Amino acid sequence: MIKTPANDELLDLSLTRLATLIRDRDVSPVDVMDACLRRIAVCDPEAHAFISVYDEQARSVARASEAMISAGYPIGPLHGVPVALKDNICLKGLRTTAGSKILAHWKPTEDATVAAHLRASGAIIVGKTNMHEFAWGGTSANPHYGYVRNAWDPSRFPAGSSGGSGVAVAARMCFGALGTDTGGSVRLPAAVNGVVGLRPTIGRVSNFGVVPLAWSMDTVGPMTRTVEDCALMLNAIAGHDRRDDGSASVPTTDYAANLERGAKGLRIGVISGYSLQHLQPAVLAAITNALKAYEALGAIIVELEMPDISGNVSAQLTVEACEPSAYHQRWLRERPNDYGEDVRLLLRLGELHFATQYIQAQRYRALLRSRFVDAFRQVDVVICPTLPFTATPLGATTVLIEGAQEEDMLSAIMQFTGAASLTGLPALSVPCGFDAEGLPIGMQLIGRPFDESTLFQLGVAFQRATKFHLQKPEVGGRLERPPV
Amino acid sequence: MSREVDAEAVLVLAAAAGFDLAPEDARSLAPIAAEWFRGARLVSALVGQEAHHTLLPVTHFRHPEEAGGTL
Secondary structure, three states: OOOOOOHHHHHHOOHHHHHHHHHOOOOOHHHHHHHHHHHHHHHHHHHOOEEEEOHHHHHHHHHHHHHHHHOOOOOOOOOOOEEEEEOOEOEOOEOOOOOOOOOOOOOOOOOOHHHHHHHHOOOEEEEEEOOOHHHOOOOOEEOOOEEOOOOOOOOEOOOOOOHHHHHHHHOOOOOEEEEEEOOOOOHHHHHHOOOEEEEOOOOOEOOOOEOOOOOOOOEEEEEEOOHHHHHHHHHHHEOOOOOOOOOOOOOOOOOOOOOOOOOOOOEEEEEOOOOOOOOOHHHHHHHHHHHHHHHHOOOEEEEEOOHHHHHHHHHHHHHHHHHHHHHOHHHHHHOHHHOOHHHHHHHHHHHHOOHHHHHHHHHHHHHHHHHHHHHOOOOOEEEEEOOOOOOOEOOOOEEEOOOOOEEEHHHHHOOOOHHHHHHOOOEEEEEEEEOOOOOEEEEEEEEOOOOHHHHHHHHHHHHHHOOHHHOOOHHHHHHOOOOO | OOOOOOHHHHHHHHHHHOOOOOHHHHHHHHHHHHHHHHHHHHHHHHHOOOOOOOOOOOOOOOOOOOOOOOO
16 A cells, blocks of 8 residues: 555645656555545636546546556556646547537547547546637636636636646646647746746647647647646657647657756847836836846846837737638537637637738748747847736736736737747746735746757756745645535 | 728628628627737738748748757
8 A cells, every 4th residue: 555645745746746756656646636636626616627527537547557556567757647638638538628619519539649648658637627718818718617717816817728727737636737829828827827838849749639729820738837847748748740740750858857957058038129028017027037046047148139029919819810710610600609709709800801911920920930040049048928917807808017008918918928829939938926916927938949958947947046836826725624 | 091990891801701790799890800900911011022931831840950949
């Protein structure tokens, strides 16, 4: 019989530490799964982070996992670790709704490649997480499965579209989760819920078996509480997939290796008029402090000029308007009332665009990518906030950033995530502070294509020097009390 | 100066795209369409006619060295 620490201690372990303890038979996968399911049962009626929870199946797999590890048969690096998938990632025979009414009863006939990879690495899928309907939006205010609530303040939004995954990880309902990122949908909820989120290089992770939003920008990405955990999850899901035409046939590396190389000598680019512009004061302070922390660690801060970046939000909106409207064209005509109001409006808006607008936006992507390729001759990464504000009240459609001018949420939320989405570059969101109300702030590191390792290296260096990632949301604290 | 997109223009565009739209939906869409189209014009101005930015390969880094990669 494997001995196990108390439940609270279990849930606070990092994914990496938990995996080690399970492998060493110091922790039982059954006890870990019980703790997660108990946390979900207590927390999720308010958080709405999950659409489906596989209680029975997850417990059964955890028992098998314990039997195998006890017999000396570890399946892989994530043996026995409870994880969650955003509900636009297919699991064979289990409904995959994409947060929609339209797919409410859809049961795919195949697993998504990333789901199969996670299972092959030994992870146990505890459930599927709530999201913005069809991933087309940044609030996770889902009219069909409930508004997802922020892990740090349930009266606030969790961002999106992978809001359920961000909340599930932050509130310790699982140890890691997959989201999908088109215009920022992994990085935004990671930042707003105080966890780590990676948008990998486009093509690095297979999209096979994932309900698309905008094909040319979609990618799956991991969300975890530490950077090491994120690297471990990327190890499990990265790689070429012949079933995905957009998959890159570029060798992977061990992303969890050499994480302790530090920041010394690395060059961090700050884009003039962009990286530190148009921010809430607390966000500006947090990013400024992060730059100081990196300088203290021996990194070199380099100022960059990139005036063309001014078009990034509009280009992103154009691409993100048009591609989903092509995918949804038939449903939009046959079942318009089965969409939530906001998504129906956006899909109709996409249909109004002209071909030349879409083509110019695609050409802009090539221009922007060439600017970043030039920049990476001077720097190793580019830094900026993940988003310019902290969590807004639930249901808000506008936001105050500077002064008294209310801004449209969708445009404002993409201010810093669009560049990596348009260029296909990898980007890592790392917790870097809190505002006066205790709401998390995230910074974003954008790297060279396929150079996720440098992002992880810098992320780990920051987490060694700071303790933001170790702070727990109050909701987690309340949940540590036994369920009533 | 081109005319801004209004509800009437949205109804025409929707008809051209082949779907029905209630007048109140057109009114909701019009200011958003106007703003997004303004942005699209900005993007067009940035790429310009003289620039040789093509559609391929826009996003997929199949050859990382050529794309500025480090492998």
